[in-house]
Amino acid sequence: MARKRRAPRAARAERNLTGVENCQRAIRLDLSSLGRFLCRVNREVGLSGESVFVRFVTDREMARLNRKFRKKAKTTDVLSFPSAERSRPVGFHARARSLRGEFLGDIAIAPTVARRNAKSFDRSLSKEICILMLHGVLHLLGYDHESDRGEMEREEARLRRRLGLNP
Secondary structure: OOEOOOOOOOOOOEEEOOOEEEOOOOOOOOHHHHHHHHHHHHHHHOOOOOOEEEEEOOHHHHHHHHHHHHOOOOOOOEEEEEOOOOOOOOOHHHHHHHHOOOOOEEEEEOHHHHHHHHHHHOOOHHHHHHHHHHHHHHHHOOOOOOOOOOHHHHHHHHHHHHOOOOO
């Protein structure tokens, strides 16, 4: 999962006022409940309600984004597109407070990849998508699990417990 520039918004998408947009038709999504979960994440992290925008995209679109922004020729489950470059967070709560009120960026999620992941992890699709949303928000806050020696993983595990996402 990499953090890159913002992706363009898709045309003619199913949209919700809570910061989520459905640009795929393969999997039916409950945008209202996903929007409510995104609001819970924002509250738990200490961000304002409109800090993050989540877009659900097709596998094909996710593969295109992954190829364009990460130079990887395959699809993935989630990508984050921060609105600005952010340094590694010094402290979780200090970082969230300093960014409160700012738009952090966009998150793209491929529900068909999420469904495959959910089956392999033996959890519901809904829970898997919520986990991916949380993961994307942490990337937008400046965390990077590829280089932070487990810091993002520990913070994500703590937030999963608080949000009821553990098995």
